[in-house]
Amino acid sequence: MLNSDPEVLIIGAGCAGIAAARALRAAGRSCVVLEASGHLGGRARTCTTLGVPFDHGATWLHQAHENPLTAHVAEHIDHDTVRERHLHLGDRFATPEEFQDYWRAHGAFEDALAAAPLTPDRPVTEAAPRGGRWDATIAHWLGSQINGAELERISLEDYVRTDLDGPNLLPREGVGGLVARLAEGLDIRLHHPVRHLRWEGPGVVAEGEFGTLRAARAIVTVSTGVLAGGGLRFTPELPPATRDAITGLPMGLLTKFAFRLRRDVGVAPFHSARRAVTAAAPQPMSWVFRPFDAPLVFSFVGGARAWALLREGVAATEAAARADFAAMFGSDDALGEALVTHWGDDPLFFGSYSHARPGHHASRAVLATPLGEGRLTFAGEATHSRFAGTVAGAWLSGEAAARAS
Ligand SMILES: Cc1cc2nc3c(=O)[nH]c(=O)nc-3n(C[C@H](O)[C@H](O)[C@H](O)COP(=O)(O)OP(=O)(O)OC[C@H]3O[C@@H](n4cnc5c(N)ncnc54)[C@H](O)[C@@H]3O)c2cc1C
Known part of the structure; x- marks a missing residue:
């Protein structure tokens, strides 16, 4: 190693990579972050293409009282205190009695x-109520719409141990704006995709079109979708336990849409609407209206339907969202220009966030265990056993990896 080599190489400038770099800097240690894309923040990404901030990925700071990012938010609202929820039943909105x-x-x-026993582990559906008037709608919400995967694919143990609640904060600058601000002053090299990481020792070597970079240790923060997809090669190959952990933590998919609103549709700012599962709409979408009074409505759809729409293409996906909106308001006339995300086929992510297959809650801790006497440590949302799937988990995992490296 040369004297100019950093102590630690961090792969990925999402929440985990930025948190790790900040922690190393605070400890007086040198590091360089290599980021494949031209953006900071990874799955925390705010854009203003539609004239107002819109988060392509992370939207809320969940469980805000325990969320490490809460301390850094400049201006925000607690969404739960200003959001009135609406439930749409396919042909009308629910009455107050139905809503209750x-x-x-x-x-x-x-x-x-x-309350369900967690051992032996099994799919969430095996412990879930079934057959009640609302059970299919609730299962759709908690599975596809929240976890990006149907409940039958998800480990009950992992679901319960990573379950989150409010307060749910909406930062005015967007979650991506917040995370990018926290990256200021760090040595982050954009457009530096790492293709190959050698960690046989004594140090580590990252290789890509940029050339070669050496360090004593590496922290890898790419998603389990990228790790499973083989976009980043390791020499020596990762041990079987790590590979098994990666396949046990697949990526779900949540596709988000934003539309400029051409006119008021009579729903107050910050209000949200869920749509009930019906025969005509077995996998409906969810909507949030006019955040911060912006002329914008955003919506999301997850799980199997999101993967199916991804295969059909952007135009079909946008048309499906317009149809979902029209089912509530009679037409989609109010919707203007659209933005459709596509996390599922983006080779830098291959999905939105991880869930654990039944029997795989422990895979999160396995993936977080440093390898090669601490030369190689994985971080990122998938490695956090409590706040998996969130910016909080990614952030805390980055800090933990910095301490372990
Ligand atoms: C649609 C959607 C909605 C979400 N909603 C919420 C929410 O409301 N609240 C919440 O808390 N969380 C939410 N999340 C999840 C949250 O965004 C993620 O858990 C978190 O941002 C993951 O951060 P990370 O650092 O683990 O990974 P990433 O953000 O994926 O960071 C990894 C980085 O590595 C880069 N990379 C990939 N391959 C390479 C390579 N070969 N070389 C170099 N760099 C590479 C990527 O470009 C990326 O920047 C949502 C995510 C999505 C997609």
């Missing part, structure tokens, strides 16, 4: 999961 009944069933559904 829905939330009672929702509470009972969550209580049943929280």
Whole structure:
């Protein structure tokens, strides 16, 4: 190693990479972050293409009282305190009585999961209420819409151990704006995709079109989608336990849409609408109206339907979102220019965030275990056993990897 080599190479400038770099800098240690894309923040990305901030990925700071990013937010609102929720039943909005009944069933559904024995592990569906009026809608919300995968694919143990609640903060600058601001002053090299990481020792060597960079240690923060997809090669090959952990933590998919609103549709700023599962709409979308009073509505769809729409292409995906909106408001006239995300086929992510297959909650800790006497440490949302799938988990995992490196 040369004297000018950094102590630590960090691969990926998402939340985990930025948190790791900040922690190393605070400890007086040198590091360089290599980022494949031209953006900071990874899955935390805010754009203003539609004239107002819109988060392509992470939107809320969940469980804000325990979220490490809460301390850094400049201006925000607690969405739960200003959001009125609406439930659409396919041909009309729910009455107050139906709405109350829905939330009672929702509470009972969550209580049943929280009370279920976690061993032996099994799919969430095996502990979930079934057959009640609202159960399919609740399962769709908690599975596809929140976790990006159907409940039958998800480990009950992991679901319960990573379950989150409010407060849910919306930062005015967007989550991506917040994370990019926290990257200021760090040595981050954009457009530096790492193709090959050698960690046989005594140090590590990262290789790519940029050439070769050496360091004593590496922290790898790319998604489990990228790790499983083989876009980053390791020499020596990763041990079987690590490879097994990666396949146990696949990526789900949440596709987000934003539309400029051409006119008011009579829904107040920050209000949200869920749509019930019906025969005509078995995998409906969810909507949030006019955040910060912006002329914007955003929506999301996850799981199997999001993967199917990805295969159909952007035009079909946008048309599906317009149809979902029209089912509530009679037409999609109010919707202007659209933005459709495509995390599922982006080779820098291959999905939105990880879930654990049944029997794989422990894979998160396995993936987080340093290899090669600490030369190689994985971080990122998938490695966090409590806040997996979130910016909080990614951030905390980056800090932990910095301490371990
Ligand atoms: C649609 C969507 C909605 C979400 N909603 C929320 C939410 O409301 N709240 C919440 O807390 N979380 C949410 N999340 C999840 C959250 O965004 C992620 O958990 C978190 O941002 C992951 O951070 P990370 O650092 O682990 O990974 P990433 O953000 O994926 O960072 C990894 C970085 O590595 C880079 N990279 C990939 N391959 C290479 C390579 N070969 N060489 C160099 N660099 C490479 C990538 O470009 C990326 O920048 C959402 C995510 C999505 C997609």
